[in-house]
Amino acid sequence: MVSLCPTILSPFHTKTLTYNSPAQNPNHRPFSVPPLTAVASRSHYETERGFDFEVGDTFFRHESATGRDLGVLAAALYKKCNDKLRVLDAMCGCGIRSLRYLAESKADFVLANDANEDCNGVIVSNLSTVSSEEEGRWKVSHSIANRVLAERYVERDYFDFIDVDSFGSDSSFFRCAFDAVKLGGLLYVTSTDGFSSGGHRPNHSLAAYGAYIRPLPYSNEIGLRMLIGGAVREASVLGYHVSPLFSYYSYHGPVFRVLLRVNRGKPPHGMHYGFICYCDSCGNSQPISWDKLGQMNCPCGTDAPDSLVVCGPLWTGPLHCADYLGEMLSLAGEWGWLGNGTKNDLEKLLNRMINESDPTLSFGYIQLDEIASRAKVNSPPIVTIMSAIQQEGYAVSRSHISNNAIKTNCPMAECIRIAKELRQL
Ligand SMILES: C[S@@+](CC[C@H](N)C(=O)[O-])C[C@H]1O[C@@H](n2cnc3c(N)ncnc32)[C@H](O)[C@@H]1O
Known part of the structure; x- marks a missing residue:
């Protein structure tokens, strides 16, 4: 009998089950960590904001430096206001963010996680340039992100700042991330799904973010609003509400990054979560509240039925x-x-x-x-x-x-x- 370790299937599995093949396992979900060779050969070392660090064969993009700058600044500000900063870098790659959260944001502790164990040597080597492992300011782990997040929740070991820098859509990490972040803490999430924001895969955006997105002339802003809207919806299921501190789009990827503050409580009344109506005839857009959905018409008076493009629900604030x-x-x-x-x-x-x-x-x-x-x-x-x-x-x-x-x-x-x-x- 082949023993399949079920820990990569669900964060809550604890027992080891045995099946002859993955196909026999009724709970089998394909899970793959992208191979380290996914990014073709590049220099072994990089420099960013004066830090020399090792990249090895891990996934690293020089172009994401601005997204990292913004995260580091926001985390440092949090530390300034709260005097304490524990960061969970859930998909750390070579550990550059963790390194910068420690060195620049002055994090008291960073948990640097990447599902790919082959990243270990590079991460440990990079973080060791800030402090030795024995000093206890950082720890490296190699679980899937949802597991590491769910464990924080189970252990009531909440983090002040959680960075989830994933490929594709982040929405499958929202639930565990909300449960792992401290109330009043910050969650830095990502989407690289430019097809959905462009309105080219409305069923996909509906599945990932609960938003039916159609092509609009400002699709990259829609990408940010779709991401925030998805987070708003998922947070409210759990009894939290979120508000964006900043939203950042970069055409390298493309990458949509949003920093959210997470608080306890249902979304306030009059929350900016609804639909947007773009009139192709006059070129103006207007948010539509849920109760006005049936009465859409543009002030320009167009009577062309195809002129109005409605998308949502998404963040309208x-x-x-x-x-x-x-x-x-x-x-x-x-x-x-x-x-x-x-x-x-x-x-x-x-x-x-x-x-x-x-x-x-x-x-x-x-x-x-x-x-x-x-x-x-x-x-x-x-x-x-x-x-x-x-x-x-x-x-x-x-x-x-x-x-x-x-x-x-x-x-x-x-x-x-x-x-x-x-x-x-
Ligand atoms: C976009 S890269 C991270 C880049 C890094 N944060 C940086 O700024 O350079 C995504 C990383 O997530 C890892 N990964 C992919 N799926 C994962 C999962 N479900 N849980 C944890 N790590 C995962 C990959 O091995 C990869 O290193």
Whole structure:
């Protein structure tokens, strides 16, 4: 008889069962950790924010550095406010995040987990550059994420900050992660599912996030809102409510990352969780509450039935907490991280995120190409149209998601008029 270790099947299995083959096991679920060779050969060492660390053959993406910067800053801020910081890095790869949470966020303890045991040597070697294992500031484990999270819950060993940096969709980790995070603690989640946010797999987004997503011109913002919405729904099942501190999209992947604060209690009344209706005819979007679902029509008066595109339910509130981002920005300044003027400038990113937090701005970003194509003119320079929109008394900001997009409370018809007028000057 072949003994199949059932621990990789469910976090709650404890008994070893025996079956002749996996196919005979009625509970068998295929589970695979991506092979370490998934990322083709790369240099053995990398440098990030002054840290030299080993990568070996683990999964590591240089392009995710900004997502790591944001996590490290947010965790450091948490430590500043709460005096204590225990981090669970549930899918740590080579351990770069764990290393940075220890060294930069000054975490008191980090549990660095990756299901792939072959990562062990690299993780231990990297974390040993901060402190020796005997000092007890970190521990490495190799369980599947849901198991390590569920064990924290069972042992009532809650963590202040949990980072789940998965491939694909994170939604299958939500439940265990909510149970493992301290109340008032932070959960940093990921999705790399650009097909779902683009509206190309509505049944998949429905399964993963409970949201039926159709193609919209601001699909990458939809990706963030779908992720937050999925978390809101899953949290409320367990009696928690979550609010986003920041939401970050990066086209490298693509990657959607959201930092959520988790608290006890049902979502407050009037929670920003509902549907969005985009009118293809006039180009405006409006959130729709659940009770108004049956009465959708666009103020532009279109009677073309195919013009209205409804998606959801998803998060319809602000993508970020401007105050938290403001604190992260000042901390980044204290650390000398600002003003390097490079393409991936953190200062520019954080300022854009703060500006786009204004709740009066449009639900999604508006690509200048969309305004130009509706106005049938060449696209005006972004600073020119922004200043013209502002002069007309509207609020406007750039979007951190797209370099050529704005968020504004100026209706599309007015944007079109302004774009046309600018071309006549
Ligand atoms: C995107 S990589 C992590 C990268 C790393 N956080 C970083 O910033 O460089 C995802 C990692 O999760 C691991 N993994 C995949 N499925 C897992 C699971 N169910 N539980 C725990 N680890 C898993 C993989 O071995 C891989 O190293």
